Every structure is written in C-alpha cells, then in structure tokens.
Amino acid sequence: DAKTTQPTSMDCAEGRAANLPCNHSTISGNEYVYWYRQIHSQGPQYIIHGLKNNETNEMASLIITEDRKSSTLILPHATLRDTAVYYCIVRPRGGSGTYKYIFGTGTRLKVLA
C-alpha cells in the first residue's frame, strides 16, 4: 500500500501557482519523497524528489516540512498542459530494501483557463 495521502482532486487557475499537498507521516529516515505525474494515459513523468531540504528544478519546487511528515509540490505558473494526475511517492535510497515505486491514487489537477 502507498505510504502517502493526497487529495483526490484540485483545480487551479491558469497562470497561478498550483500547490499540491502530500502527507507521509510514516516516512522513514532513508526514504525520499518523489513526485511523478501522468498526463492522460501517457507514462508517468518524473518531476522532482527530495529528502529533507527544499528542492527546485525547471519544472517545480518541493517543500518538505521539518519533521518530514508532509510535503508540497509547487508548480509556480500552472498552464493547461499541467493538467494531470500527480503522484507523491516515498521510496528508500540505499540499503537493501525494495526500490519499487508504490503509486497511490494521486491528485487529479485540473488547470482552468
């Protein structure tokens, strides 16, 4: 089962920031937070990941709380092409644990014109 909880759906106005929350209260010390999205029926697309520090790349920013029990993915200027299902996934790095991604139901983000 997925170790994350996300809202089922969200709307965002085009050009505004989209803030997608994720709860992962049982996250372990060696687990990273990953975000992927799936547009229509395409393959999941990698967005960003982080451990405890905030991260930013050309697609998005990831804000992780100090206790690491929740995080927020921020799309700074949402466009219609950002309409997709967004998945928050916790996954270990290092060690001998499983390296599979466990997808939950995600958040269906709809960007409105």
Next chain:
Amino acid sequence: EAGVTQFPSHSVIEKGQTVTLRCDPISGHDNLYWYRRVMGKEIKFLLHFVKESKQDESGMPNNRFLAERTGGTYSTLKVQPAELEDSGVYFCASSRDRNTEAFFGQGTRLTVV
C-alpha cells in the same frame, strides 16, 4: 538521448493467445522495471531487473507472466496464455542505478478479448 521505448503501443489479442511486450531502456541504465495499470486500478509494480538479474519480482501476478532481460539490455514481458483480466496498460521504466529516478516509457495498451 532517447527515452524508454516500448513496443507495441497497442495490442489486441484473444483470450488464450500469447503476447510479448518489449521494452528498450535508456542506454546505460542497468535498472529496468515493469509496471501495469489494469482498468480502474492504481499503477502496480510487477518486477525489477538489475542488468539481467531479477532483483524483485514480488509483483508478478502469476506464472502466466514471464519477464526476461537477456544480456541486460532490452526486456520482454510475455503473457501466456492471456486472460481477460490481463487487459490494461503495461509500463516499463529504467534508471541508471537503484538510487536515481526512474524514467517511464509510454506504455503498451493490452486488450484481451
């Protein structure tokens, strides 16, 4: 750099027939994963290769599914004999090592009639 390539993009077969799906990972990626999404369900992990070795095959549903990765390059997933419940989208992903993010292909939509 070419992404993960899957072939075919669509396949329609009759119940009881055999189908083989192919995945070409990103060049240099030792890790290869298979996932699938059946109708109305979440994306589920099937198995993980490191080079030609099966690292984790805990998600394979039954012995009608056989995955191979001879030579540690491309991988095939064979379903024999196919059943109606095998219909869905099969995704392949690859990563450079176990600790780096995985990149997904566009998937193969399998329909068993």
